Amino acid sequence: MRNFHIGVTVAVLWAASSQGVLAQDQAKEGEAIFKRTCAVCHTTEPGKNKIGPSLAGIVGSKSAEVPGFSFSDAMKKAGLTWDEATLDKYITDPKAVVPGNKMIFAGLKKPEERAAVIDYLKTQG
Ligand code: HEC
DSSP, X not given: OHHHHHHHHHHHHHHHHHHHHHHHHXXXXXXXXXXXXXXXXXXXXXXXXXXXXXXXXXXXXXXXOOTTOOOOHHHHHHOOXXXXXXXXXXXXXXXXXXXXXXXOOOOOOOHHXXXXXXXXXXXXX
């Protein structure tokens, strides 16, 4: 019985730590995708806007609130919260989610690439 408990504990710990590693790998992968596809227009440094607003702390924040960035009227009126599901939809097809917004980006079509980018953005508080 005692051995059984130890076995279960080890299995649970193993599962938890391997998931942690997976999430880290995914964030790294997301960083590479971010650099390739978003970094022409965005940084993840607070206050550093380029063609697009800084995406520091974007996950969970409200749309069009990054200081010092001139958002389109469409984005100002969108009233979105950038939770993971909304971000996922937006980067799939920005103009479908916020018609008339000025992010000229065709969209990331692969769900696993979007998930990786969002995981990366979550690490960029
Ligand atoms: C060609 C430049 C460009 C590329 C590439 C681009 N963006 Fe954008 N992004 C913008 C612009 C410009 C805006 C502001 C839109 C507006 O005001 O209508 C924006 C807005 C956003 C917003 C909303 C920010 C807010 O504060 O409401 C998010 C989130 C976002 N982009 C994420 C991404 C991600 C993630 C990628 C890569 C997968 C990406 N963008 C690629 C230019 C770009």
